[in-house]
Amino acid sequence: MSGLFKAWNSINLVFRIACGLIIGTALGVMIPNSLSIVLLFGTLFVGALKSVAPILVFVLVISALCRKSSNGVGSRFKTVIIYYTVSTLAAALISVIASFLFPVSLQLTDTVNQAAPAGVSEVLITLMKNAVSNPVGSLVNANYIGILVWATIIGLALKEYTSEPTANMMGEVAEAIGQTVRWVISFAPFGIMGLVYDSVSTSGMSIFTDYGKLLLVLVGSMLIMALVFNPLLVAMSLKQNPYPLVIRCLRESGLTAFFTRSSAANIPINMNLCEKLGLNKDHYSVSIPLGATINMDGAAITITVMTLAAANTLGIAVDLPSAVILSVLATLGACGASGVAGGSLLLIPMACSLFGISNDIAMQVVAVGFIIGVIQDSVETALNSSSDVLFTATAEFKERIKDGEKIDLSEIASR
Numbered sequence: 557m558s559g560l561f562k563a564w565n566s567i568n569l570v571f572r573i574a575c576g577l578i579i580g581t582a583l584g585v586m587i588p589n590s591l592s593i594v595l596l597f598g599t600l601f602v603g604a605l606k607s608v609a610p611i612l613v614f615v616l617v618i619s620a621l622c623r624k625s626s627n628g629v630g631s632r633f634k635t636v637i638i639y640y641t642v643s644t645l646a647a648a649l650i651s652v653i654a655s656f657l658f659p660v661s662l663q664l665t666d667t668v669n670q671a672a673p674a675g676v677s678e679v680l681i682t683l684m685k686n687a688v689s690n691p692v693g694s695l696v697n698a699n700y701i702g703i704l705v706w707a708t709i710i711g712l713a714l715k716e717y718t719s720e721p722t723a724n725m726m727g728e729v730a731e732a733i734g735q736t737v738r739w740v741i742s743f744a745p746f747g748i749m750g751l752v753y754d755s756v757s758t759s760g761m762s763i764f765t766d767y768g769k770l771l772l773v774l775v776g777s778m779l780i781m782a783l784v785f786n787p788l789l790v791a792m793s794l795k796q797n798p799y800p801l802v803i804r805c806l807r808e809s810g811l812t813a814f815f816t817r818s819s820a821a822n823i824p825i826n827m828n829l830c831e832k833l834g835l836n837k838d839h840y841s842v843s844i845p846l847g848a849t850i851n852m853d854g855a856a857i858t859i860t861v862m863t864l865a866a867a868n869t870l871g872i873a874v875d876l877p878s879a880v881i882l883s884v885l886a887t888l889g890a891c892g893a894s895g896v897a898g899g900s901l902l903l904i905p906m907a908c909s910l911f912g913i914s915n916d917i918a919m920q921v922v923a924v925g926f927i928i929g930v931i932q933d934s935v936e937t938a939l940n941s942s943s944d945v946l947f948t949a950t951a952e953f954k955e956r957i958k959d960g961e962k963i964d965l966s967e968i969a970s971r
Contacts, residue, residue, distance in 0.1 A: 573811060576745035580752035588757035594750050598815075601747020604740045605821040609845075610695045612733050612824055614707045616841035619730040621711025632836075636843045636951035639789065640851040643943060644890055646785055647853035648860045648883035651777040655864040656879070660770045662869045662924055698820055700845045708842075734831070737824040744812060744825075751815040767928045770865060774932050777857045778939045782806065786853075786943055790950045794957065800969035801949060805829070805942040813941035814934045819848040822941040829945050832971055840948050847944030852890035854936030855903070858925070859886040863907040866921045872911050882910055901925040901933075 583594060686694075686701040694702030714726070783802070790798035808829050813822040823845055830840040860882060867874050874882075889903040904925065905918035925932065953963045 572745040573748050576747075576749035577752055580749035583749075584753045584757045591753065594753045596750065597746040598748075598750025598754055601740075601743060601750065602816050602818065602821050604743075605816065605824055606698060606818070608733070608737055608740060609820060609823040610698045610700070610703055612737055612827065613700060613841070613845040614695060614703050615726070615730045615733050616827070616837065617704060617707035617845075618711040618714065619726040620838035620841050621708060622714035622726055632839050632951045632955050633843065635954060636839075636847075636947050637850075639947035639951060640847060641887075643781070643786060643789065643853050643947070644851065644856050645883065645887045647777070647781050648856040648886040648890075649880070650780055650785065651773075651857040651860040652864070652879045652883055654773050654777045654780075655861055655868075658769065658773050659868045660773055660861070660865040662770070662865050662921065700820065700823075700849050704842065704845060730837075734827070737828060741825060741828055748812065748815050767924070770861075770924075771928055771931055773865075774857060774861050774928075775935050777861065778854055778935050781853050781857070782810075782939050782942070786946060790946065793950050793954050794963065794965065796963070796965050798965065800966045802946060804833075804969040805946045805949075806938070808832075809945050810938035810942035814938040817929075817933050817937050819852075819937055819941050819944070822937070823848055826941060826945050830948060833945075833949055833968055834971065835949055835952050839952055843948045843951070844944055847948065848941070850891040851944050851947065852940055853943060854939040855890035856883075856886045858901070858932060858936055859889055859903050859907050862901075862904050862921050862925055863911070863913075866904075866908055866913055866917065867911050870913065870917070872913070874911065878910070882907060885910060901929070 580594070583591060686699050687705045689699055689702040691702065691706040693699070694706065787798040787802045790801065809822065809826050812825050813819065816822055826844045826848075827840060830844065831837070863882060863886075864874060864879070885907055886903075889906055901922050904922050905915050908918035908921065909915075949968075953965075953968075957963050
């Protein structure tokens with residue numbers, strides 16, 4: 557059994573995932589909604605990722621902080637937060653331009669019965685409350701803001717009062733959790749097969765004919781961010797061709813995020829990729845879970861495009877200053893978007909209120925979002941999650957280049 561497992565892991569992971577993708581698609585077309593065991597693979601894979609991610613983050617942050625040396629992580633951390641903020645705001649502005657160039661109207665008929673935040677202040681207050689919520693409850697509920705805050709406090713306390721053997725023990729525990737994550741990731745092909753089978757079985761082609769223009773604006777804006785703006789930001793920072801690193805992040809992080817549709821569930825995948833890229837664990841153990849919370853380019857695009865589509869449907873004229881205010885509001889709201897499937901949609905009513913759109917109408921827009929979510933939310937999560945790794949790596953490489961180290965993105969991306 558051990559030999560079989562080693563042989564399985566010796567095959568390139570991307571190739572295995574591609575095979576799972578092809579098999580899942582074929583089964584979804586030929587035998588839709590009939591293979592419950594295949595659906596179970598997807599459910600188990602996402603469930604395992606979501607279960608191990610909070611423990612992984614908690615242990616890694618404590619382990620990183622309780623060691624005596626920070627290895628210059630502070631400056632890298634500030635840089636990565638700047639990247640997260642700039643890219644999210646840019647995403648909102650790009651989606652405003654796309655919406656002005658290609659205005660979309662919606663057919664508003666359905667409603668959803670879910671509570672939405674009343675304003676950005678409510679979103680930010682919720683974030684602050686989450687920061688001081690019960691640490692055990694934060695682990696159980698995958699509240700990553702709370703996990704990061706408590707792990708930081710405990711890690712700093714341990715740094716002051718623990719001996720070297722205790723710090724080493726925490727490092728060994730972190731390594732053991734990391735190995736657990738690698739075992740879970742090795743079964744990603746089966747999970748992807750189940751997830752794509754579910755998507756193909758339940759979603760017909762009508763989604764493209766009924767909401768094709770809306771999807772084009774949404775997905776087009778996200779692709780511009782992923783393939784143009786974010787690479788440009790990396791190129792300006794590192795003065796190198798960014799695409800080897802961009803493609804590696806999209807291939808190994810974006811692909812799984814596309815099917816899990818959860819930034820939180822993709823945290824273990826991203827940390828594993830950071831390890832392959834040779835990044836500092838003290839840095840990425842904090843920046844990756846933080847990115848899953850506040851680096852929300854796709855969410856900002858979704859909030860902005862859907863809000864402007866609602867305004868256009870109702871005949872509300874939106875001038876440029878109002879659109880810029882909407883971009884800032886979408887950026888702040890996106891930082892509070894839940895790291896689960898469809899987390900950005902419930903922030904649409906908050907943005908709609910800026911133009912006096914009633915909550916009843918706004919929730920109908922949310923309903924449209926859930927209909928197209930199989931495409932919109934998948935691409936959104938792929939953009940969000942892959943850019944977490946991209947900016948984490950860029951921030952670290954930038955500091956290492958300043959320190960005189962030679963960084964070759966082509967060589968690093970091929971590891």
